[in-house]
Amino acid sequence: KGAPPDDQQLTQALAEAPDVEAQMVKLVGLRELSEAERQLRGLVVMLMQEVFTEFFPGCVIRPFGSSTNGFGVHGCDLDLFLDMGSLEGPQRDPKAPASPALDSALASPLDPQALASTPASPVDSQAPASPQDSETPTSSLAPLTPDSALASEALASPQSLPPVSPIQEELREKDLGEAWELVGALKGEEGEGEAMLELVGSVLRGCVPGVHSVRTVPSARRPVVKFCHRPSGLHGDISLSNRLALYNSRFLNFCCELDRRVRPLVYTLRRWAQGRGLTGSGPLLSNYALTLLVIYFLQTRDPPVLPPLTKLTQMAGEEEQVEVDGWDCSFPQEVSCLEPSTNTEPLDALLAQFFACVSSWELQGSLLSLREGRPLPIAEGLPPGLWGGLRVGPLNVQDPFDLSHNVAANVTSRVAGRLQNCCRDSANYCRSLQFQRRSPRGRDWGLLPLLQPSSANSLLSVTPIPLPLAPFSQLCAAITQVLEEMLGCQVEQSSKRPRPEGDGEERPQGGPSKRLRLEREEERKGSLQDQATEGRQDGAAVEEMMLAADGREDQPSATGDVGQLGEQPQRLWQHVIERKEKELENPGTEEMETAQGGEEAGPGMTPTWLCALWHRVWLGRRRLRRQLQQQAKGEISWLQAEARVTQELIAQESKKQGKEAEPPPPLLTFTASVSPSGQFFTLTQLQDPQGLFPDLHHFLQGFLPRTLRGILGCEKGD
Ligand code: ATP
Ligand code: MG
Known part of the structure; x- marks a missing residue:
């Protein structure tokens, strides 16, 4: 199999499907991660594991999010959790000579054959690093096999790796040394977390071959280090404190296994929401939040397609009892202990119902609880003594494990309103013959109009930006x-x-x-x-x-x-x-x-x-502008400052990326x-x-x- 299908091929394949249900199933087949892609991810995880072990012996790199939760698509980001367990910071003296493994990591691309012939996947093969390990879910990344041509090629291709000059190497060691000293100096202090993040950034930048565009995001709710890995074409995040994410990813995967309708529905709705500019960062829904909304919807059907989480928690066996950060994360490992749902509604009906329900739900004033599988009234405020810190907003979806967290707390009333408007439009469309019947004349039908981010769609979905009056x-x-x-x-x-x-x-x-x-x-x-x-x-x-x-x-x-x-x-x-x-x-x-x-x-x-x-010029603008304006002591106009900020952001990013042979x-x-x-x-x-x-x-x-x-x-x- 060659490259993943482009939008045109996807459209054509869906147009040819016999009915909407088949379109939805086909969409999964065309968008999901292939075996080779999963193996490639496994290799990158293994590469990271090898390097980070040098610095934090016993640490484990654990993938979560779309690489493991059953909803991955071609090119989706690689979410990683650097699990230090009970380890304490860096273990290696930065000034001591690097180990042979580190030397080779710095100097040359790792031999993919050597990587690939390691017996099991990086996740499954880890020796427990901490007591929590026995509780950690296994990853759904495929075990590695040496015959993944795609993976080997992508990691081995010498021209795709930047050459490492002795000077660069020295620089890397120098950066690392500095980061290291900072972590040591801040032990137990307030800034330690951020220093640790910087250290992880420096290790990524300096020691993982092929990694570029490393950026720490310390201000996020869960601070992360972002990176790109050129040989594999993957980009992702490493977080240091996100054990809950392993469980919520496994929970999503568990839902996929519980009912075969979950994946087609979520794939369809993720794509639908993306095309309408409803998902993303800032005030938009994260894919995670959208997925929880779909699962909640399935829990609230009559009869339910998925059980409420309380039911699953009760079914967890002795060895499945897990608590993370004080939250109960217990649910069974195997779906086989559950009866299949008695709800037999077809996928197209569920899709149409989703739109109709979400457009008509009283969102404000209720907390959608996946634990209970029902809305909890919060118009009068949160239940006393419960879930302190839960931020109530126009859309309230309770995290299934961290009950004090509203996963849609970032969503503004504008976006929540737009979500409901788009759902209303789509619910109307689902009533039309165009949705229900395959077009004999080759017109777009069924899922297609819902999925295409055509300009017509975008006009309907993405807010037009009002312009000032001018000739x-x-x-x-x-x-x-x-x-x-x-x-x-x-x-x-x-x-x-x-x-x-x-x-x-x-x-x-x-x-x-x-x-x-x-x-x-x-x-x-x-x-x-x-x-x-x-x-x-x-x-x-x-x-x-x-x-x-x-x-x-x-x-x-x-x-x-x-x-x-x-x-x-x-x-x-x-x-x-x-x-x-x-x-x-x-x-x-x-x-x-x-x-x-x-x-x-x-x-x-x-x-x-x-x-x-080419550049994310919207990131970090405010801080840079402030700096610039301070430096210029008011000598610079607002417009000049904006232009300079952009130049500076571009320069910073280009510097990090180094000189490219090809743009x-x-x-x-x-x-x-x-x-x-x-x-x-x-x-x-x-x-x-x-x-x-x-x-x-x-x-x-x-x-x-x-x-x-x-x-x-x-x-x-x-
Ligand atoms: P994508 O393809 O967009 O990366 P994904 O399935 O990885 O999809 P993300 O939204 O990236 O979904 O979420 C990955 C993980 O990040 C989740 O498992 C969750 O732990 C965490 N996460 C994302 N959004 C939120 C949120 N709003 N609140 C809490 N945790 C979140
Ligand atoms: Mg993700």
């Missing part, structure tokens, strides 16, 4: 400036359709027409106007990419409204989009009120920017467009292997209007 061409030039200078994007401009006739350059509202502070303004203005009046005129490749992102333009899809539209002309579809665009976000918010101003729906989105982004592929490609009225900005992801689009979108929601106002001189940027 159209100035607005466009300013947007280009933000994309290029403030985000560091490579940008190609296009215009998908001619601007409507009679829609003059200046908007009726006028708006401030101060000159743009922009060198290239005149040039850009010219080119934008040309494009705006002459329609499509750039490379076929760009156009093709955009069409691919749009799905097929002539076919409306994705909501109940659209289902009813049938074969109506495109214009009507555009009306639906425009209307949705307005409905989507809480009509009460300030920006939307001014946006309602009786504008007619235009014939399309224009102009459009095709953007490639890496972009992190994310997307299209950006302005509505014909110039009031809204819409983003559509094209390629987003790391699922960063929601983060970018969230960042731009605040950053773009503010920065544009700064550039256009409407008002002060901050």
Whole structure:
């Protein structure tokens, strides 16, 4: 088997399935981790294990999350827990000569054959390092076999590993030594955790061949070190204090084994939510939170598809009793002791019900409890004396083990509202014939409109960003400036359709027409106007990419409204989009009120920017900006500071990555467009292997209007 299927192949395969149930099952088959991918993950874990053992003898690297919970997809991140058990910090004197194993780790890629011929998987083969070990769940990563061509190739390929010069080696040792001393100095002190994280970062950076882009995130609820591993193409996190995650991952995997409908349903809904910008970081649901929501939904069917966790806890045997951080994590190892569910509803019915239920649930005021398998009323506050610290918000999903944790505590009312809106739209769509019957004419049917992140879908799902009032061409030039200078994007401009006739350059509202502070303004203005009046005129490749992102333009899809539209002309579809665009976000918010101003729906989105982004320029901005502004002692304008922050972030990241023979592929490609009225900005992801689009979108929601106002001189940027 070759590479994982791309979106087009996936779409085609699903279109050919006989019914929705078959589509859902097929989706799992096409998206799940292959045997070779699991082995590759096993090898990377083993590589890490070998290196970290040098520093922390007896430690165990334990994978969790999507590598083990039954919901992994091609390229999903590798979540790791560095289990020190009862070990105390570093064991090796950093100044002592490194062991032979460490030497070879520093100097050359490890021999994959030697790695692969180790008898068992890294997880299963570990000698217990601590008393907790006997309680630790086994990983569902496949045992390693030496014949994984993919894995061996990926790890062995000499050209894919950066050469290690003696100077680099020295640097690594120096960094490590410093990190080491810091941990020693801070023993038992407040900063020890962070120093330890830095040390782990230094070990990763300096001693694990092929690892790059190492970054510590000490401020997270569970601090982690992020990394990429070039030979395998994997990226992931290492955390130091997350034993509960091993159990919640095993619990999810247990649910998969309990009922065969769990995986197709979760795979479908994860993809659906991703396409609608509902999952990600910031105020969005994590995949974990979404998965718990689906499991809760299955627990609350009549009859239930899955039992409440209390029932499972009661069934745990003597040797399955586990407590982690004071929370009961006991449940049986084997599913065989449970009776299968008497609920026999088909997958398509469950999917439609999920949408209908979530859209109608009273989310605020109840805590969805997976332990009880029912909602607990919390409108009057939490039960006295229970779960101190649980943060109540617009969406409350209780962690199945850490009962004081709301896994959706980060979700804002805007996102919770959008989740319910999207569910309502999708529930409507599920009532249409387009969902229920395979199209004889090759139209998208069944799952397809729910899964495609087409621009139509994104328009419906991803919040359009309101733009400040300004003459159209100035607005466009300013947007280009933000994309290029403030985000560091490579940008190609296009215009998908001619601007409507009679829609003059200046908007009726006028708006401030101060000159743009922009060198290239005149040039850009010219080119934008040309494009705006002459329609499509750039490379076929760009156009093709955009069409691919749009799905097929002539076919409306994705909501109940659209289902009813049938074969109506495109214009009507555009009306639906425009209307949705307005409905989507809480009509009460300030920006939307001014946006309602009786504008007619235009014939399309224009102009459009095709953007490639290489850096996560939204991370760590605030701190850097503060530093810069302090250094400059107020001599620097807000806009200059923003541009400098971006340059600095890019420089920092590039420095960490070192000199590349070949530039890496972009992190994310997307299209950006302005509505014909110039009031809204819409983003559509094209390629987003790391699922960063929601983060970018969230960042731009605040950053773009503010920065544009700064550039256009409407008002002060901050
Ligand atoms: P993905 O493919 O997105 O990585 P995943 O199955 O690994 O999917 P994540 O959301 O990354 O899901 O979660 C991995 C682990 O991180 C979970 O098992 C859980 O322990 C922890 N986690 C994630 N989100 C939360 C949250 N909101 N609250 C508590 N723990 C979380
Ligand atoms: Mg994960």
